[in-house]
Amino acid sequence: RDGLIWLDGEMVPWREAKTHVLTHTLHYGLGCFEGVRAYNTAEGPAIFRLQEHTDRLFRSAHILNMKMPFSKDELNQAQCAAVRENNLDEAYLRPMVFLGSEGMGLRADNLQVHVMVAAWSWPSYMSPEAREQGIKVRTSSYTRHHVNITMCKAKANGNYINSMLALNEAIASGCEEALLLDNEGYVAEGSGENIFILRDGVLHTPELTSCLEGITRQTIIDFCKELGVPVRERRITRDEVYIADEAFFTGTAAEVLPIRELDGRVIGAGKRGPLTEKLQAMYFDAVKGKREANKG
Numbered sequence: 001r002d003g004l005i006w007l008d009g010e011m012v013p014w015r016e017a018k019t020h021v022l023t024h025t026l027h028y029g030l031g032c033f034e035g036v037r038a039y040n041t042a043e044g045p046a047i048f049r050l051q052e053h054t055d056r057l058f059r060s061a062h063i064l065n066m067k068m069p070f071s072k073d074e075l076n077q078a079q080c081a082a083v084r085e086n087n088l089d090e091a092y093l094r095p096m097v098f099l100g101s102e103g104m105g106l107r108a109d110n111l112q113v114h115v116m117v118a119a120w121s122w123p124s125y126m127s128p129e130a131r132e133q134g135i136k137v138r139t140s141s142y143t144r145h146h147v148n149i150t151m152c153k154a155k156a157n158g159n160y161i162n163s164m165l166a167l168n169e170a171i172a173s174g175c176e177e178a179l180l181l182d183n184e185g186y187v188a189e190g191s192g193e194n195i196f197i198l199r200d201g202v203l204h205t206p207e208l209t210s211c212l213e214g215i216t217r218q219t220i221i222d223f224c225k226e227l228g229v230p231v232r233e234r235r236i237t238r239d240e241v242y243i244a245d246e247a248f249f250t251g252t253a254a255e256v257l258p259i260r261e262l263d264g265r266v267i268g269a270g271k272r273g274p275l276t277e278k279l280q281a282m283y284f285d286a287v288k289g290k291r292e293a294n295k296g
């Protein structure tokens with residue numbers, strides 16, 4: 001790949017944006033990141049909800065006790081520069097905060113904190129067919145984060161080990177995504193997505209206990225307020241997903257993704273439902289700058 005990556009305040013060629021094999025985060029996983037998207041709008045590429053993503057990255061670093069060596073403004077500018085200087089119209093951005101290679105062992109107080117922002121073209125996480133027809137999901141045999149094991153309010157690198165175990169298990173069993181339950185057995189989220197279910201005109205989503213404070217999740221809640229669709233944040237059981245009228249995942253990478261089947265049970269009509277379709281359309285209008293929601 002060619003292009004430039006923002007690393008610790010400078011743009012460096014893609015191939016030279018390297019880190020040492022003794023990088024602390026590579027060994028122990030303490031670090032945090034964001035997934036951000038830029039969409040092409042009438043005024044050129046615009047980063048969707050840039051400030052919200054930067055704010056969450058700083059909250060994650062605070063939770064993990066990593067002292068950010070840059071300001072929020074600098075991080076915003078770095079993300080804009082990563083899109084602009086790589087001449088991208090549409091891009092996926094990956095800011096990441098990680099610890100240096102000054103020492104091994106679990107003590108992290110004397111290690112340098114590094115920050116990088118990469119941007120590349122990642123048009124869709126799922127096929128256009130999946131966006132329309134929905135995906136097949138299985139309930140994972142792995143449990144989602146307990147609030148006092150990994151910190152769910154941080155988008156921490158290490159949290160994604162659990163996600164990858166679950167996703168790879170789901171793929172190995174012929175599904176496209178995993179649904180993870182929390183340590184009490186209630187629905188938490190997908191491997192990298194929040195979940196919503198519609199039942200009798202009310203949209204339900206798990207409360208923010210064992211799932212990420214998703215920025216796309218919040219965007220969907222805001223759209224529902226506009227549409228007059230009631231949203232309840234509460235505990236959901238897996239069998240409620242089986243009997244939902246519609247179900248979908250949300251995330252920066254996955255965008256708005258219908259779920260057509262969970263554990264072999266067809267959900268609703270077994271394809272994208274009308275509310276999912278409406279919210280998907282609102283989402284794509286918003287990210288493409290046709291709606292107020294695009295603050296990027």
Ligand code: AKG
Pocket residue numbers: 034035036192193251252253254
């Ligand atoms: C995103 O939605 O951007 C995420 O960070 C989820 C993880 C991934 O799919 O890379």
